[in-house]
Amino acid sequence: MKNYLILLISIICFSCQQKEKNKARVNNSDGITTKKKKEVNKQIGDTIFMNFMDEKGLLIAESLLDSLHPRIYVRFKNKELGILNAKLIPTTGKGNIRFNQIIFPDKTSEGPFGMDLQIDLKQNGNYIIIIGRSLMADNPFYGKFKVQLESKKE
Structure with a gap:
């Protein structure tokens, strides 16, 4: 036992x-x-929060403009003074879409612009860019597009 x-x-x-x-x-x-998950900027409702830069130092996001969201608000924070270069790239190649307005941290604004935007960033803080169709042209744009922001030091 x-x-x-x-x-x-x-x-x-x-x-x-x-x-x-x-x-x-x-x-x-x-x-x-x-594997490390890649962080991307995404549209939530009618707003894109640009928080993540890619390996080239660009803020890029894909977005959708439709009848529910006729305007898209792009929010980003600027930490250094410089020049902002921004582009809209529709998936269809061309479209009635533009940068309507940029709102600076002190709540002043400028606009309208075209599909390309180049402007001096003279303030640190939170910026808002409003994207929509041009009211001066026919055929409103509905569909997907990319927003690309690049900030360069002076």
């Missing part, structure tokens, strides 16, 4: 050690296979 008891205890101890080794192997392999 003693022999069976010793045999049973040794089997239990041996099996517990095997489980711990398997857990250690699983944990080591998990660290190797995980």
